[in-house]
Amino acid sequence: MSRLVVISNRLPLGDNPSGGLVVALDDALRSSGGLWIGFSGETVAQPSDTLTFHDGAPFQRASFDLADADHDAYYLGFSNSVLWPLCHGRADLTDIVPDHANGYRRVNARIARLMVEHLRPDDRIWVHDYQLFPLAAELRALGVRNPIGHFLHIPFPGPADCAAMPNPHELFEWLSQYDLLGFQAQRDLSNFTESARQLAEIEHLDGNRIRLCGRMLRRDVFPIGIDTASFIAEARNAQEEDRMRTLTGAQMMIGVDRLDYSKGIPQRFRAFQLLLENHPELHERIAFLQIAPPTREAVEAYRDIREETEHLAGRINGQFATVNWTPIRFIHRPIPRHVLAGLYRQARIGLVTPLADGMNLVAKEYVAAQDVSDPGVLILSRFAGAAETMGEALIVNPHDPWEMSEAMARAMCMTANERRQRHSILLRGVVEQDVSWWSAGYLDALAMTQ
Ligand code: GDG
Numbered sequence: 001m002s003r004l005v006v007i008s009n010r011l012p013l014g015d016n017p018s019g020g021l022v023v024a025l026d027d028a029l030r031s032s033g034g035l036w037i038g039f040s041g042e043t044v045a046q047p048s049d050t051l052t053f054h055d056g057a058p059f060q061r062a063s064f065d066l067a068d069a070d071h072d073a074y075y076l077g078f079s080n081s082v083l084w085p086l087c088h089g090r091a092d093l094t095d096i097v098p099d100h101a102n103g104y105r106r107v108n109a110r111i112a113r114l115m116v117e118h119l120r121p122d123d124r125i126w127v128h129d130y131q132l133f134p135l136a137a138e139l140r141a142l143g144v145r146n147p148i149g150h151f152l153h154i155p156f157p158g159p160a161d162c163a164a165m166p167n168p169h170e171l172f173e174w175l176s177q178y179d180l181l182g183f184q185a186q187r188d189l190s191n192f193t194e195s196a197r198q199l200a201e202i203e204h205l206d207g208n209r210i211r212l213c214g215r216m217l218r219r220d221v222f223p224i225g226i227d228t229a230s231f232i233a234e235a236r237n238a239q240e241e242d243r244m245r246t247l248t249g250a251q252m253m254i255g256v257d258r259l260d261y262s263k264g265i266p267q268r269f270r271a272f273q274l275l276l277e278n279h280p281e282l283h284e285r286i287a288f289l290q291i292a293p294p295t296r297e298a299v300e301a302y303r304d305i306r307e308e309t310e311h312l313a314g315r316i317n318g319q320f321a322t323v324n325w326t327p328i329r330f331i332h333r334p335i336p337r338h339v340l341a342g343l344y345r346q347a348r349i350g351l352v353t354p355l356a357d358g359m360n361l362v363a364k365e366y367v368a369a370q371d372v373s374d375p376g377v378l379i380l381s382r383f384a385g386a387a388e389t390m391g392e393a394l395i396v397n398p399h400d401p402w403e404m405s406e407a408m409a410r411a412m413c414m415t416a417n418e419r420r421q422r423h424s425i426l427l428r429g430v431v432e433q434d435v436s437w438w439s440a441g442y443l444d445a446l447a448m449t450q
Contacts, residue, residue, distance in 0.1 A: 073103020
């Protein structure tokens with residue numbers, strides 16, 4: 001079998017707890033073997049012009065450093081202040097700076113140059129996510145003819161958001177240089193097709209084949225999963241359960257998200273406030289634990305969301321707390337994975353209500369972690385990619401605090417029978433469509449492109 005080369009923005013070095021990409025890819029690569037290339041996480045004055053190889057993983061790992069100015073432009077700037085907000089329907093949060101777009105192209109060109117000397121003629125190359133859209137075009141310019149696939153972990157923007165990019169046509173030219181484009185959900189495939197139709201040239205050939213900007217390629221939907229078997233085992237082994245029960249004395253509702261404006265955390269806090277206003281009988285009976293580790297704090301929009309979230313949590317606690325009960329606990333730090341698994345298992349409600357999300361792995365982890373004889377209830381936003389395959393959750397509109405608070409009330413009084421029925425269907429999906437199923441499906445489709 002030919003070697004698999006994976007490239008993602010961030011190479012996992014040592015313990016790197018949060019981030020769906022890290023969690024998902026590690027498992028996919030172990031089973032396939034090969035080389036994983038990514039950013040070391042270090043910014044330096046003078047980055048080296050070679051890759052650095054690392055020991056200690058069951059596959060080869062190689063990293064590159066970035067110059068400070070390149071990190072600002074490529075990562076904080078174009079990737080996370082233009083592409084991320086546009087892909088999550090927040091054109092109002094973009095910060096378009098021509099130098100950042102240039103830096104984004106420059107870094108992708110540099111990564112292509114660093115990679116090319118390590119490539120073998122029969123390698124299959126799998127590129128991940130929005131930070132690396134131009135990479136195939138840069139590799140092609142250096143003469144690379146290998147099959148190259150791209151998988152987008154976040155939503156693909158519709159025509160209005162694509163049109164808000166500085167140079168929308170360029171995005172489709174970049175994408176046309178891949179052999180396979182993978183998306184999380186049907187929603188993304190439709191957005192891609194419609195945006196390409198309006199802003200570039202796209203022709204549907206047959207099956208999954210299209211001609212994009214004059215080049216033939218394939219595109220399809222590959223909903224990402226989790227390492228379900230290991231997560232189930234982790235949750236079963238968790239020792240936290242009893243400790244949590246004595247700590248809270250109430251049913252727990254849990255949210256776990258990087259503190260990102262796309263995750264809808266303030267909206268869910270307001271819905272919880274409404275729940276407590278309208279359901280006094282639930283006072284002291286429900287406790288909401290929100291775990292939200294920090295992320296991208298150098299970007300202004302992320303500092304704003306932190307302030308808003310802390311302010312709301314303080315206000316709600318001030319309004320409702322009693323000497324025995326704190327309605328919201330907000331933890332702004334990463335929690336170890338095995339502790340998280342135990343907390344999910346203990347929680348009566350898993351609250352996953354992003355305003356926009358590629359897939360959302362927390363929804364799947366919550367389901368995997370449940371005790372099948374007494375499972376909790378998943379409340380899931382219709383704007384998470386996961387909603388396309390997890391219809392047995394209580395599906396909500398995260399912009400509607402009334403609907404969300406009523407879903408919380410309903411989850412609190414749902415019979416064990418209904419909880420078990422819903423959970424068993426959800427669990428079957430999470431078991432069948434796990435991360436190995438996802439990577440195998442993607443790699444089969446990539447093989448078909450040759
Ligand atoms: C992107 C897309 C897509 C979170 N806090 C802690 C912690 N986490 C872990 C969760 C989960 C992961 O991070 C988050 O994954 P998500 O899927 O929810 O979200 P993103 O980070 O935005 O990931 C997303 C994903 O890529 C994969 O394609 O699903 O739509 O946005 O695994 O458990 N883990 C630990 N401590 C924490 O405090 N250990």
